């Protein structure tokens with residue numbers, strides 16, 4: 001029998017338990033490289049991991065050279081076949097290691113398309129997708145031209161962060177320059193773009209050999225930026241199948257993935273459907289499973305576990321066939337709120353449609369499932385109001401990049 005493939009998973013944050021489990025169950029040898037600061041905190045599925053290694057980290061950031069030395073050391077006694085980043089922030093490190101160790105998988109320039117908000121915009125524009133007008137914070141004259149040409153409001157956003165962290169809505173040119181100057185040497189790591197008021201939607205996909213094997217279109221309730229700024233309840237739910245909205249999103253999504261060059265893997269891609277004219281704007285993409293329990297939402301509705309499918313796709317590696325599992329056509333909705341109680345009591349939420357409950361201190365969350373779209377919408381609306389009364393707590397938004 002051939003030697004089982006060895007996979008090195010890079011995880012600066014605790015992510016992807018099911019990915020690790022699937023790798024093990026598929027017969028791979030599983031190595032995990034993770035942050036030292038997680039050593040006594042993370043509950044990794046140890047039964048699925050052959051060896052776990054820790055990198056000293058500065059708030060989850062690793063030293064590149066030291067990581068390279070550590071992995072090269074591992075390679076002295078082991079042949080590594082695959083390197084897979086489990087968190088968005090690990091994509092560059094994985095690509096850098098692959099490039100040095102000459103291991104296949106997504107290279108450094110494609111990685112840029114799925115990580116760097118500037119690179120993905122430039123590429124999306126090149127392949128003819130609509131995107132909100134933008135300018136990199138590089139040449140000040142161009143920034144100035146942008147501020148005169150494009151009407152406010154704008155958003156100033158970091159190129160490499162996630163979860164709406166550091167994004168600021170700006171209404172005047174004076175304020176824009178104030179914020180830009182305050183960024184100092186970090187300016188080039190930001191971009192400025194037109195704020196397009198609209199519904200924020202997402203499509204979660206599985207791709208194999210450039211072919212879209214599975215894609216589900218969903219929409220957030222209030223835009224994530226509003227939720228993070230006002231501390232509202234975060235919601236997401238699947239779009240009505242066969243609706244105009246779903247068709248538009250799926251069509252745009254396949255253009256994004258083809259245009260940005262995803263060969264195999266999973267993607268969480270976001271769009272804005274503008275209130276003004278209904279036009280679909282590409283907002284951002286990634287080569288990872290959607291965060292914030294989106295994977296649980298997709299699994300509740302379809303039975304497809306994105307983490308496990310991603311592992312299968314990586315292990316198939318273009319050498320053997322991959323087929324997405326048959327998907328259920330149910331609908332599901334997700335609600336998450338910060339809770340003022342340490343362990344909020346959700347026992348009064350007892351509709352049979354509830355299929356998942358969040359277990360996290362100071363959080364209340366659940367997922368509802370129904371074969372009927374309207375029933376999900378109705379439950380979501382009702383629960384949103386009840387969550388507000390029962391649990392809701394407001395925290396200030398996460399750190400801004402300017403102070």
Ligand SMILES: Nc1ncnc2c1ncn2[C@@H]1O[C@H](COP(=O)(O)OP(=O)(O)O)[C@@H](O)[C@H]1O
Nearest residue numbers: 132161162163164165194195196200223224225
């Ligand atoms: N150009 C824009 N117009 C309107 N809202 C935006 C725009 N850019 C970002 N946002 C808001 O900020 C949120 C986060 O932006 P996004 O680009 O998706 O970055 P992140 O990686 O932090 O999710 C979006 O979900 C949306 O609510």
Ligand SMILES: [Mg+2]
Nearest residue numbers: 163164270284
């Ligand atoms: Mg986003």
